[in-house]
Amino acid sequence: MSGQIPIFKGPKLIILCTLLTLDTPEAGLNGRVVVPSRCYFSPSKSRPLDGARISVKDNIDIAGHKTTLCNRSWQQLYPAKTKHAACVQVLVDAGAIIVGKAKLQAMIMREEPLECVEFTAPFNPRGDGYQVPSGSSHGSAAAIGSYDWLDFSIGSDSMGSILLVCFARPSANMN
Amino acid sequence: MEEEPKITVGDVQYLLVEHQMVQAAVEFSLFQANPQQNFLAYENDGPVLVLVYLTEPGQTISRSALHKFRTTLLEKDDIFRHEFYGNVVFYGSGKKDLRVEPEAFEELAAWNTKNHTFITGDAAAVAPGPYVFSGGRTWQPWRIYPDFNGTFMCTFKPSRKGTGK
Numbered sequence: 001m002s003g004q005i006p007i008f009k010g011p012k013l014i015i016l017c018t019l020l021t022l023d024t025p026e027a028g029l030n031g032r033v034v035v036p037s038r039c040y041f042s043p044s045k046s047r048p049l050d051g052a053r054i055s056v057k058d059n060i061d062i063a064g065h066k067t068t069l070c071n072r073s074w075q076q077l078y079p080a081k082t083k084h085a086a087c088v089q090v091l092v093d094a095g096a097i098i099v100g101k102a103k104l105q106a107m108i109m110r111e112e113p114l115e116c117v118e119f120t121a122p123f124n125p126r127g128d129g130y131q132v133p134s135g136s137s138h139g140s141a142a143a144i145g146s147y148d149w150l151d152f153s154i155g156s157d158s159m160g161s162i163l164l165v166c167f168a169r170p171s172a173n174m175n
Numbered sequence: 176m177e178e179e180p181k182i183t184v185g186d187v188q189y190l191l192v193e194h195q196m197v198q199a200a201v202e203f204s205l206f207q208a209n210p211q212q213n214f215l216a217y218e219n220d221g222p223v224l225v226l227v228y229l230t231e232p233g234q235t236i237s238r239s240a241l242h243k244f245r246t247t248l249l250e251k252d253d254i255f256r257h258e259f260y261g262n263v264v265f266y267g268s269g270k271k272d273l274r275v276e277p278e279a280f281e282e283l284a285a286w287n288t289k290n291h292t293f294i295t296g297d298a299a300a301v302a303p304g305p306y307v308f309s310g311g312r313t314w315q316p317w318r319i320y321p322d323f324n325g326t327f328m329c330t331f332k333p334s335r336k337g338t339g340k
Contacts (some may be wrong), residue, residue, distance in 0.1 A: 031322035039304025100330035
């Protein structure tokens with residue numbers, strides 16, 4: 001089941017699908033995200049996240065895709081991953097739909113927006129959009145703060161990468 | 176069919192994701208069964224917007240049941256648009272095994288449903304909701320949202336073919 005997501009389902013049928021790349025906006029603002037109808041899913045005790053739309057920080061592995069750490073050299077050096085990170089697999093097994101990989105501050109280090117020279121920083125949805133999104137999980141936080149169609153956003157925190165983005169702006173459903 | 180099939184309904188754009196499905200037997204001439212690819216199949220190539228409502232033998236289709244379907248599922252779904260009400264498919268049980276209250280048709284009229292039909296098939300293998308029939312195939316419409324705040328490195332779409340990029 002590694003690398004595949006369960007989708008196209010009826011109450012008793014689950015078909016495994018592969019995640020293909022839709023867009024790679026990287027430094028651009030032309031990215032698109034696609035999400036399925038909520039009618040297709042019915043969360044249950046065994047699949048509590050059935051149909052939940054989730055973005056994943058790009059320091060967490062998704063099978064079939066590179067983990068870039070938002071660094072071009074890292075991106076070029078390492079191949080695509082062959083299996084999901086354990087935390088992602090738990091979500092997928094619970095029915096989650098992984099819609100994309102969110103930006104982070106390069107190499108999970110502190111980086112101000114003007115220092116994000118390889119892949120531009122996301123805009124902070126708060127205020128005029130030019131406040132610092134803060135924290136290395138800034139893509140995850142900006143996504144969950146920007147889009148009401150996104151249910152959860154996965155980040156990571158070793159020295160305040162989630163704490164800072166939540167401090168800077170309310171980021172409900174940030175995990 | 177173009178490489179990335181899409182459809183625009185009103186001001187909403189959808190990516191069409193192929194729905195390879197189950198055998199279907201069809202009761203009305205408007206539809207034709209295609210057990211290889213579709214649980215829906217129209218005589219023309221479409222595109223046709225369809226709303227699927229699941230049924231099982233012995234079920235009563237009532238106005239209240241349809242109203243509940245609308246209020247608890249459809250109206251809470253950001254993908255759904257009223258244009259899908261135009262063609263309603265009752266999928267699962269054959270019509271002879273269903274009890275359809277006359278008031279149910281009034282509810283469909285209130286939805287501006289132009290056509291409704293009954294298709295016999297395995298309802299356990301199909302999900303209710305909006306579908307698109309186009310190019311001889313049945314598709315799930317996945318809504319396209321713009322990442323206007325530049326938050327994603329890459330985004331995904333599902334496929335039963337290939338791996339990763």
